[in-house]
Amino acid sequence: GEGDLVVVLLGWLGAQHKHLKKYAEWYNSRGISAMTFVMPMPDLLSLGVIGKADRHVDLLYAEIKQWLASGGRKEKSVLFHTFSNTGWFFYGALLEKLQQQGQQHLTSRIKGCVVDSGPAAELSPQVWASGFATAFLKKQSFSTQSLAGLTDAERAILAQPSASETLLLAVLEKFFAVLLAVPAVKLRLARIISILSSKQPRCPQLYIYSSADRVIPASYVEEFMDLQKKSGYKVSCFDMRISPHVDHLRSFPALYHEQLEKFFQE
Template sequence: MAASSARLLAVAAAAAAAARGRAAATFRHAPTVSSSLSFPPNPHHHHHHRPSIRGRAGISFSSTSISLPSSSLHASVPFNLFPPDSDPFIQWDPPPPDAASPLAAGAACRGAPEGPTLVVLLGWLGARQKHLRRYADLYRDRGVGSVRFVVPVRELLGLDLGRRVERRVADLAAEISAWCDADHRRTLLFHTFSNTGWLAYGAILENLQSRADIIERIRGCIVDSAPVLEIRPEVWAAGFSAAMLKKSSSMTGPSAESPDGYTSNGTLNNLSSDVTRPTWGENILLSTLQKFFEIVLHLPDVNKRLEKVHSVLSEKQPSCPQFYLYSSADRVIPAECVERFIDMQKSLGQSVFAHNFVSSPHVDHYRSFPHVYAAKIDEFLKICSIARDGNSL
């Protein structure tokens, strides 16, 4: 099973190169390196290996190779798909000096003035710090500092079943705790992107289960282009394909069900048949990734950990307002999945708000409708400022 999973990933990487080039020549002549990929029986058994760049999980990343120990499978993988990452995983943008928190007004009315507010920006798979910077600036203009967290695609391709990312999330949870501990008046917001950011949020909540004092300081959560609660291989395949192909992916363009022209308030405008359609290479990549995730997501260890995070997100979210920003045109996260989760949260008595942008692609709502997006954030901050104990007034 492990060798089959690794072989599928190698084929997927090659297919991604072909899709990027839009031609078979790219598939045949992409720069390659010898790569051995495998699932170790227990990732923790390989911690004594020292990789050349990042010393975890027995994975070696260098300018010439990607290798895992204990594998007899060798495949040619286009290395230029996953260039070395220069971005830090965690980037802090402290609140502006003497900035008034947008949540302070409501707190003052209750006789309990609050200190600075920090928004935790949890990026989509493959997001870079420069991508999240625009959202950080949006909040900074409103007196809110930020901490940005990204997950590069190659960070999940070490095949240690996501444990390295879990450790990164645990580090972030520790830094957030330290920031809150420095001043008991400090408050938090979370803004997640796609299923990767949403699952990172669930993992942070899991890490903070013993810190009820910090959970109580979470004043709101914005969920952009998520969630899908069910473990669905086709959704994971679509997300990874979009992250690997970036702008070459049809997932980032308008869908056949939506126009590529729309008004500034997100309503439909004039119809068009000029829709980005998947190339043969992208179809191969999607098919291969789906088969890959049909195996990986049902491995007992992976399935158990995902179910645990899903349980936290569905049943143990903080009693603070939730805001879901999504689109009917999203090809990665189906709108009906988001709406089903919204209904579930409402049935649990949570304070839930939502806005359907109708025609914008996956995690592209702010770029497609900047004024509407910013206005919706302002509305939600006002809701959070007058909310207490999770009940909006």
């Protein structure tokens, strides 16, 4: 019923609350309240150790717990809509928190999870470098360029990063190769990936991704979906084919909304 369900929108790296507004508005139009959360770039780097990232997780955990308890006898539920690996890891850190706090019973109140432009369920320096480069460069990054309506020749040009972006990617890749090998960081992130791989709530999952994604290749997403299906999860998906990373709603609004509608009806 109206007011019994809230969607938690977990933004991509570099996202601001205003970027999640269109998603929240669509849910609101369906009588679903929306909470939006974004993680500043420097804070994400502290996810492997106890730092600012965990404070964001604690705040969100407290807010969700309070909301679920506010229904009294009326049981309230929550839906997650995550973007890129940042939103997905944030979701995993929340599930980890529920388990640590002995609140596993609350996972039965999670009714579904929509994953937009993800995940890459391995610690890949290339994926992390690509994500940070895109967040730094924003619309200047080659990974944000849409391929819609272009000739094959134009697509070939856009498929290559500029010299400055190539340099930035090389520097970031070296940085993440070191950071992701730090034992504390590696252990924490591996634990979150393990929870997301085998201890997710038994609710339906929808993956909206793209073969043209240059940040998280479609093969990563498809590999993870196969793993979830084999583990008995109900998985649905849609490949947007030519829209860039976290740009599917802007590129194809009607198609995006159609996937969400279908997911809810099922």
